[in-house]
Amino acid sequence: MEKTEKRRVRFGLIGRNISYSFSRGYFAKKFRTLGLDDHSYENFDLPEIGDFESLVGSDKNIKGLNVTIPYKEDILPFLTEIDAQAKQIGAVNTIKINGGGLKGFNTDAHGFQKSLEPFLKKNHRSALILGTGGASKAVAYVFDELGIAYKRVSRKPKADQLKYHDLTEKIMGEHLILVNCTPLGTHPNVLEKPGIPYHFITTDHLLFDLIYNPEKTAFMKEGEARGAAICNGYRMLELQAEKAWEIWTGE
Numbered sequence: 001m002e003k004t005e006k007r008r009v010r011f012g013l014i015g016r017n018i019s020y021s022f023s024r025g026y027f028a029k030k031f032r033t034l035g036l037d038d039h040s041y042e043n044f045d046l047p048e049i050g051d052f053e054s055l056v057g058s059d060k061n062i063k064g065l066n067v068t069i070p071y072k073e074d075i076l077p078f079l080t081e082i083d084a085q086a087k088q089i090g091a092v093n094t095i096k097i098n099g100g101g102l103k104g105f106n107t108d109a110h111g112f113q114k115s116l117e118p119f120l121k122k123n124h125r126s127a128l129i130l131g132t133g134g135a136s137k138a139v140a141y142v143f144d145e146l147g148i149a150y151k152r153v154s155r156k157p158k159a160d161q162l163k164y165h166d167l168t169e170k171i172m173g174e175h176l177i178l179v180n181c182t183p184l185g186t187h188p189n190v191l192e193k194p195g196i197p198y199h200f201i202t203t204d205h206l207l208f209d210l211i212y213n214p215e216k217t218a219f220m221k222e223g224e225a226r227g228a229a230i231c232n233g234y235r236m237l238e239l240q241a242e243k244a245w246e247i248w249t250g251e
Contacts, residue, residue, distance in 0.1 A: 010061045011248065012042040014052060014075075015068035019043065020187065022212060022237050023066050030245070049074040056097065064248035065095040066241075069183060072134025079104040089141045091134035094244040105247050108138035109145075111240030112210075116142070119206050119229055127177035128153050130194045132161070135210055136181035151175065153196070164195045172200035178223070180209040185217035193218040203227035212237055 013023045027041035044055055049071050056062060067075050072091040076082065079092065081103040086092050092104035127143055127150040129136050136152065143150045151171075152161040162171070178201075184192040201207070207223035212234040220230040 008061050009036075009039045009063055010042065010059065011039070011064045011066075012044045012062065013066045013068060014044045014046050014055070014071060016046060016070055018045055018068060020213060021068075022234075023241060026238070026241050027245075046071070049078070052078050056102065063097050064244070065097070066244060067093045067095065069133065069135075073137075075104065078102065085109065085141075089137045091137045093134070093138075093240065094247055096247050105244075106138055106141075107240040107243035107247070108135055108236070109141050110243045111236040111238070112139055113142045113145070114239050115231065115233075115235040116208060119208070119231055120146075121206075123204055124177050124206060125149065126175040127151075127179060128162075128167070128171075128175045128196075129179050129181060130196065131181035132158075133181060136179075139179050139181055139210075148177065150177075153194075167196055167200075169197075169200045172197060173202075176205050178205060178207045180207070180211065180217070180219050183211070185209070185214075185219050186211050187213045190214050191218055193222065198222040198226070201226040201228050205229070206231070209233060210236065 011027060013021050021043050024041050024043055031039045046052060072093055075092050080101045083105045086104050086106035089106045089109060092106055094105040094107050096103045125148060127148055129139055129150050129152045132152055132154045140150060153164060154161050157163050180194055182194055184194055201223055205223060205228040207220055207228050208231045209217045209219050210233040211217050212232050215232060220232060223230050
């Protein structure tokens with residue numbers, strides 16, 4: 001009698017140019033630890049968001065997906081349901097596929113808040129969010145929840161946002177949390193960094209970079225050189241990944 005091949009339970013990451021992915025290695029290790037040899041986690045590199053429909057329609061074994069740059073906002077119209085928190089944030093980074101339904105969640109907010117909180121001090125009352133993509137929306141949501149005021153900084157700012165050359169000594173001194181939500185500095189472009197006036201950074205500042213590769217970005221090094229507290233995005237990624245797993249395996 002022939003052996004029946006185990007039915008694969010597939011998970012993965014959708015994005016563009018995602019060969020660097022943290023998630024694939026993280027979940028491969030997790031599945032090994034749990035003895036889930038019928039589970040897989042793969043990178044699905046989509047040139048266009050329109051390719052998403054053919055991906056999920058072609059394989060019923062795909063049970064969950066993470067979403068990364070540049071599709072955290074573009075994915076919204078393709079979902080049948082969006083979790084209330086993700087809807088408020090306006091970005092999705094986790095999708096649960098169940099009975100043909102596609103429900104979107106945001107676990108970035110959970111990951112960011114839990115990794116940020118140990119670094120917060122009483123004088124950290126205002127922040128600058130560098131970048132305006134999907135990840136920045138989760139950061140803004142967390143600041144709203146924590147009662148931390150913030151300004152967004154963008155190369156192409158909207159009416160309520162700042163340009164990088166607007167960042168004066170006064171503004172930098174009033175906003176002691178600086179969060180890099182841009183891809184600037186990601187491996188292999190490790191010398192790149194947001195164009196802020198680093199000479200205004202003090203020992204009171206906290207520089208949080210959502211990037212995790214390299215471990216210490218050029219942005220973080222500039223802060224460290226001036227005595228500021230620094231943190232990269234690795235712990236945030238671990239926390240959001242675990243939250244995604246809870247969602248995928250929950251009822």
